[in-house]
Amino acid sequence: VVPVMQPVQKEQKDLQSCKSIISELEVHEDAWPFLLPVNTRQFPTYKKIIKKPMDLSAIKKKLDDNLYKTREEYCEDLRLMFNNCETFNEDDSPVGKAGHNLRSFFETKWNEHFPPT
Numbered sequence: 001v002v003p004v005m006q007p008v009q010k011e012q013k014d015l016q017s018c019k020s021i022i023s024e025l026e027v028h029e030d031a032w033p034f035l036l037p038v039n040t041r042q043f044p045t046y047k048k049i050i051k052k053p054m055d056l057s058a059i060k061k062k063l064d065d066n067l068y069k070t071r072e073e074y075c076e077d078l079r080l081m082f083n084n085c086e087t088f089n090e091d092d093s094p095v096g097k098a099g100h101n102l103r104s105f106f107e108t109k110w111n112e113h114f115p116p117t
């Protein structure tokens with residue numbers, strides 16, 4: 001009989017997976033545009049165009065501060081980060097290409113840890 005996981009264990013397993021995934025993203029060669037918040041002095045129009053900035057350091061901090069109630073909230077922030085990138089950057093720009101590559105890597109990892117039923 002397949003044991004039913006208690007909700008507490010399920011949350012803990014999800015948290016471990018989310019931590020593991022972001023650790024792999026942070027060392028990916030295409031992570032460089034996403035490691036820190038976009039520098040709004042270097043890119044003065046960014047705050048006007050992107051209403052909700054998001055980056056890997058912010059997601060990592062939210063994870064460590066236990067601010068994600070579910071793995072879906074965590075996934076939403078990662079997809080927000082990649083969507084912001086597509087909004088602000090040309091697809092064939094260095095940052096745009098890195099964003100597409102890292103998004104593809106993320107979605108593959110997500111499906112490995114949480115196979116769609």
Ligand SMILES: Cn1cc(C(=O)NCCCNC(=O)c2ccc(F)cc2)ccc1=O
Pocket residue numbers: 032033034035036038039043084085088089095
């Ligand atoms: C997501 N996004 C990023 C940029 C962007 O230009 N981002 C920083 C590039 C320069 N920063 C680095 O190269 C770097 C940063 C940290 C690090 F640990 C190693 C290298 C521009 C538009 C945009 O939408």
